[in-house]
Amino acid sequence: MRVIEPRQFESIKAEKKRHSTSKKGKRLIIILILLGVSCYGLSIRLDRSQPEKRQAQDEKATEDSATQSDEPKRLKTFSGEEFKKLYSSFAYPNTQMLTEKPAITGNKQADARIREIAESRGYKLSSVPVANIVKTGEPGLTDDDLIQPNALIAWQEMKAAAIKEGIVLQMTSAYRSVDAQMALFVRRMNNDGVYEESVAAGFVDDRVIKLLTRAAPPGYSRHHTGYTVDLACDGIGLDAFKTTSCYSWLSKNNYENTKKFGWVPSYPDGASLQGPEPEPWEFIWVSTYSLYE
Ligand SMILES: [Zn+2]
Numbered sequence: 001m002r003v004i005e006p007r008q009f010e011s012i013k014a015e016k017k018r019h020s021t022s023k024k025g026k027r028l029i030i031i032l033i034l035l036g037v038s039c040y041g042l043s044i045r046l047d048r049s050q051p052e053k054r055q056a057q058d059e060k061a062t063e064d065s066a067t068q069s070d071e072p073k074r075l076k077t078f079s080g081e082e083f084k085k086l087y088s089s090f091a092y093p094n095t096q097m098l099t100e101k102p103a104i105t106g107n108k109q110a111d112a113r114i115r116e117i118a119e120s121r122g123y124k125l126s127s128v129p130v131a132n133i134v135k136t137g138e139p140g141l142t143d144d145d146l147i148q149p150n151a152l153i154a155w156q157e158m159k160a161a162a163i164k165e166g167i168v169l170q171m172t173s174a175y176r177s178v179d180a181q182m183a184l185f186v187r188r189m190n191n192d193g194v195y196e197e198s199v200a201a202g203f204v205d206d207r208v209i210k211l212l213t214r215a216a217p218p219g220y221s222r223h224h225t226g227y228t229v230d231l232a233c234d235g236i237g238l239d240a241f242k243t244t245s246c247y248s249w250l251s252k253n254n255y256e257n258t259k260k261f262g263w264v265p266s267y268p269d270g271a272s273l274q275g276p277e278p279e280p281w282e283f284i285w286v287s288t289y290s291l292y293e
Helices: 006-049 051-068 080-089 107-119 150-162 180-191 196-200 204-210 239-241 245-259
Strands: 096-097 126-128 169-173 228-233 263-265 282-285
Touching: 080 263, 080 282, 107 196, 107 204, 150 245, 150 263, 150 282, 180 204, 228 239, 228 245, 239 245, 245 263
Parallel strands: none
Antiparallel strands: 096 126, 169 228, 228 282, 263 282
16 A cells, blocks of 8 residues: 655645646647637638728728828829719719709790700709808809808818919809799890790790800709809909919819819810800819829
8 A cells, every 4th residue: 555645645736736737728728729720710711701891901001101102192184074074973062963853934845845955955953952051251242152161161272372373263153042043044035035935836946045055944053062163353254254364373284273172164175065155164163082193
């Protein structure tokens, strides 16, 4: 029989404890390794299952490094058709498309005839603000004196940049409601001696066409969005605006001075089927998002 002395017993106990601790330790290490491997596997699977996310992250990283570089961002150059495509497809914030075509004269047949001719000339139904828009604060502007808030900031920035170079831009019109456009259109119609009965009968199409070169039917004005403005220069607006120093400043180098602030020409040279005849005094805010390389 083996007699175990108390001290010997203690050392056997300690030995056993050491043994079981190291066993536990090994088990823990194995568990940790297995956990590590499975987490790694999971992350690879997750990563593989989200290629778009990875691509977006890569693109963001590239963008970030581009932003960090000292190279200034370059403005894109647009042809007339490209400008048109840009402002036609831009998702204007705080607006929604008109759900139905507004009345023009109230005579259904006449209205349908006017719309048909207008749409064949390239007029497009507009979107309108959904929430409040703000006062332009422009001196001398009483009608059409509201504008979308982000367009107002961009306008003030562009105007300030122009003043630094001795160019004084004036705004003569911003947002116009459908009702205001209706009143304007009917007034011009009647001034031209065009009345709904003869329009409905199809007798005066040529006169309607002439009218449409200068006035949009209600629902079709670009001013309905709150992102379109008409400009003047030292009191000179409309067709003569093209001869002013303001127009030269705005349009030089493919509209460099407007694009910097998110504005583009509403009637750039080379864009076809624009609705009315070209209006060089009109500009549209589309943000700077698509304007830089
Ligand atoms: Zn206009």
